[in-house]
Amino acid sequence: MNALRRRFRPQQIRELVLVLIIVLAILLFGTQIDNYYNARLFNRVSTSVAITAVIAVGQTLVFLTRNYDLSVGSIAGFTAYFVGTQLARNNDIPPIAAVLMAVGIGAVMGMVNGLFVAYGRIPAVIVTLATLALYRTMLVEYSDAKTVLAAELPEWVIGLPRTNIFSIGELDFRLMVGVMLIVVALFQLVLKYLPYGRRLYAIGSNPEAARIAGFPSQRIVFTAFMLSGALSGLAGFMLLTRFGNVTVVAGIGLELASIAAVVVGGASTAGGAGTVIGALLGATLVDLLENSLIRWLEISEFWRDALLGMLILLAVATDAVIMSRLRSLWARGELRVESESEVEAYGKQEEGSHVA
Amino acid sequence: MLRSPGFLRKGWERLKSWEGFLLVILLVIIIINGLQAPVYLSIGNQMNLFILYIEKIIVVLVMTFIIINAEIDLSVASTMGLAACTLGWLHERGVPIGAALLVGLALGLLGGVFNGFWVAYVGLPSLVVTLATLIGYRGLARVFLEDRSIGYFPDWFDALGQKPLIGPFPLALIIFFVLLAIAIVLLQYSGFGRYVYVIGNNRDVARFSGVKVKRLKMILFTASGTISALAGLLFAARLGAVRGDMAQGFELDIITMVVLGGVSIFGGSGSVWGVLLSILIVLNLRNGMSLAHLSGHMQTGVIGSLLILSVLAPNLVTKVRAVLSRRRSRRPQDTIT
Numbered sequence: 161m162n163a164l165r166r167r168f169r170p171q172q173i174r175e176l177v178l179v180l181i182i183v184l185a186i187l188l189f190g191t192q193i194d195n196y197y198n199a200r201l202f203n204r205v206s207t208s209v210a211i212t213a214v215i216a217v218g219q220t221l222v223f224l225t226r227n228y229d230l231s232v233g234s235i236a237g238f239t240a241y242f243v244g245t246q247l248a249r250n251n252d253i254p255p256i257a258a259v260l261m262a263v264g265i266g267a268v269m270g271m272v273n274g275l276f277v278a279y280g281r282i283p284a285v286i287v288t289l290a291t292l293a294l295y296r297t298m299l300v301e302y303s304d305a306k307t308v309l310a311a312e313l314p315e316w317v318i319g320l321p322r323t324n325i326f327s328i329g330e331l332d333f334r335l336m337v338g339v340m341l342i343v344v345a346l347f348q349l350v351l352k353y354l355p356y357g358r359r360l361y362a363i364g365s366n367p368e369a370a371r372i373a374g375f376p377s378q379r380i381v382f383t384a385f386m387l388s389g390a391l392s393g394l395a396g397f398m399l400l401t402r403f404g405n406v407t408v409v410a411g412i413g414l415e416l417a418s419i420a421a422v423v424v425g426g427a428s429t430a431g432g433a434g435t436v437i438g439a440l441l442g443a444t445l446v447d448l449l450e451n452s453l454i455r456w457l458e459i460s461e462f463w464r465d466a467l468l469g470m471l472i473l474l475a476v477a478t479d480a481v482i483m484s485r486l487r488s489l490w491a492r493g494e495l496r497v498e499s500e501s502e503v504e505a506y507g508k509q510e511e512g513s514h515v516a
Numbered sequence: 517m518l519r520s521p522g523f524l525r526k527g528w529e530r531l532k533s534w535e536g537f538l539l540v541i542l543l544v545i546i547i548i549n550g551l552q553a554p555v556y557l558s559i560g561n562q563m564n565l566f567i568l569y570i571e572k573i574i575v576v577l578v579m580t581f582i583i584i585n586a587e588i589d590l591s592v593a594s595t596m597g598l599a600a601c602t603l604g605w606l607h608e609r610g611v612p613i614g615a616a617l618l619v620g621l622a623l624g625l626l627g628g629v630f631n632g633f634w635v636a637y638v639g640l641p642s643l644v645v646t647l648a649t650l651i652g653y654r655g656l657a658r659v660f661l662e663d664r665s666i667g668y669f670p671d672w673f674d675a676l677g678q679k680p681l682i683g684p685f686p687l688a689l690i691i692f693f694v695l696l697a698i699a700i701v702l703l704q705y706s707g708f709g710r711y712v713y714v715i716g717n718n719r720d721v722a723r724f725s726g727v728k729v730k731r732l733k734m735i736l737f738t739a740s741g742t743i744s745a746l747a748g749l750l751f752a753a754r755l756g757a758v759r760g761d762m763a764q765g766f767e768l769d770i771i772t773m774v775v776l777g778g779v780s781i782f783g784g785s786g787s788v789w790g791v792l793l794s795i796l797i798v799l800n801l802r803n804g805m806s807l808a809h810l811s812g813h814m815q816t817g818v819i820g821s822l823l824i825l826s827v828l829a830p831n832l833v834t835k836v837r838a839v840l841s842r843r844r845s846r847r848p849q850d851t852i853t
Binding site: 429430481 | 588634638639640641643644645647648649650651652653654655656658659662760765767768771772775781782811813814816817819820821823824827828831832
């Protein structure tokens with residue numbers, strides 16, 4: 161038990177269980193759906209995971225600070241439409257400028273959220289529920305009920321989702337997946353090693369203590385919302401390249417999918433716990449279910465949302481019932497180790513302190 | 517004569533409260549609307565204004581209890597849709613409407629119990645639980661109807677939703693006023709209401725004082741589910757047809773009306789009177805915007821901004837007061853006036 165305790169942390173156990181569930185789900189679908197294991201499924205799931213996971217990374221940052229961002233779907237939809245229109249009007253916009261435009265617009269929208277939540281002291285639910293509606297309104301008003309058509313977009317945008325970094329047989333490893341993996345790796349490192357990342361955890365697990373310790377809490381929460389918006393903008397751009405045709409309903413439902421991904425991936429709704437890797441695994445499970453249920457003939461694809469809701473509830477319930485016990489068990493174990501050999505523990509204290 | 521300054525001051529104090537502020541805004545909106553469109557003040561338009569949003573404002577009443585209790589129920593709109601879709605699905609299979617209505621209501625009640633179980637007994641945050649059931653109940657509604665729409669209910673059922681029942685009042689409006697009376701009595705004048713406030717203020721203190729916190733939360737969520745289902749069924753009767761996406765997004769309007777009514781999103785304060793005023797404000801505002809030919813999406817945007825402002829304004833006022841009092845304590849000689 162002690163060996164196990166030293167090697168794994170509760171979050172890692174949870175992630176391992178999640179990997180197991182994903183494998184089991186794939187095996188189950190394989191027995192139920194004819195011709196399930198093929199390259200197209202992998203490609204489709206990996207592309208849609210790429211979009212969900214990028215948003216889920218931003219959502220994780222916000223979750224860590226004990227907040228929620230319900231407006232991500234609207235931000236992604238708006239940026240997809242706006243950048244799509246600009247590209248359709250002027251095909252010569254260089255790719256870098258288009259991506260930067262998407263990220264920039266998303267960041268500004270996220271800053272509006274962050275301003276109200278961090279400095280206006282309005283609960284995030286209220287702010288992002290309102291901006292969910294507001295940003296969608298902006299999109300509808302701006303669009304004039306027109307659709308961005310794939311035919312109007314420059315060639316490179318249409319070709320982008322099919323660009324591969326490399327392929328193994330028919331399994332394509334696409335550029336979008338690569339971008340997503342870079343984002344995930346980057347933010348995993350930020351959360352783990354940069355002071356900013358550690359402060360996100362600190363603020364979420366005990367806001368009062370973080371304030372007394374002198375952390376600029378408001379600025380950190382503000383930045384978290386800004387980053388969430390920027391990543392949603394990036395996801396909006398990926399949405400545009402993936403579908404080509406963008407209507408006013410683009411991105412609806414991404415807020416729920418991303419929250420599902422984050423919660424299933426082990427982020428606590430009480431803040432202060434969760435990892436980006438977990439969010440990636442959560443996004444994988446959510447998108448796997450989504451893409452597989454469509455092909456499962458005996459079961460109506462409309463079950464998807466009902467199942468998604470149950471999945472979130474289940475994840476939160478295990479978090480409350482099992483994970484909190486595991487965490488306190490680990491914390492107690494560490495205290496015992498420290499008191500047993502104080503000299504040895506002295507050096508380890510820093511390492512252990514972020515578990516509790 | 518001597519009493520008049522005191523009386524005036526009292527009136528001024530009352531005006532400074534949130535309810536007074538709402539009253540002033542309401543009057544301004546009514547005057548602007550009245551000047552802008554003469555139709556606005558006609559009885560027909562005033563009745564219409566209620567009927568168009570009657571399902572939402574029925575749910576607002578129960579949401580007031582939930583938010584004062586420091587919880588939130590995001591799943592109300594999905595419950596409305598679920599009840600209505602169940603009704604349509606059963607009707608399509610030849611079940612008599614009366615029985616289908618009961619099943620719809622029962623399903624709403626069960627949905628509420630389900631929410632309440634997780635929130636009250638397992639202790640999960642209501643925001644997450646009801647966010648999950650927001651997706652889940654809507655998903656179930658979709659499972660029943662997929663992407664079809666079902667209509668052709670019996671005439672008496674449609675008439676119940678569309679035609680006046682007593683005098684000029686249709687059934688839904690009567691139900692609203694009955695529920696409003698019940699809500700006022702329960703929340704402002706009964707022990708049950710005091711418990712709702714106490715728990716919303718401080719859950720632990722309430723528990724240690726012997727208030728049955730879990731049971732009360734369970735009752736509230738069950739009531740929320742049942743009344744949302746009732747509202748959904750009334751919505752079905754008014755529209756004469758049901759669809760999988762009906763009532764989608766209603767939670768925004770509902771929560772806006774409650775929060776604008778001065779109910780703190782952190783629980784523990786607010787009143788039915790304030791909420792009633794904010795209902796009138798939102799209805800008149802929407803009506804005015806419709807008369808001014810603003811699109812539905814634009815209206816949603818305005819409502820969204822209103823939601824943020826209604827929480828931001830009190831925060832700013834507290835902040836300004838704090839700054840003022842600090843300044844006052846620093847230079848006491850300046851404040852003799």
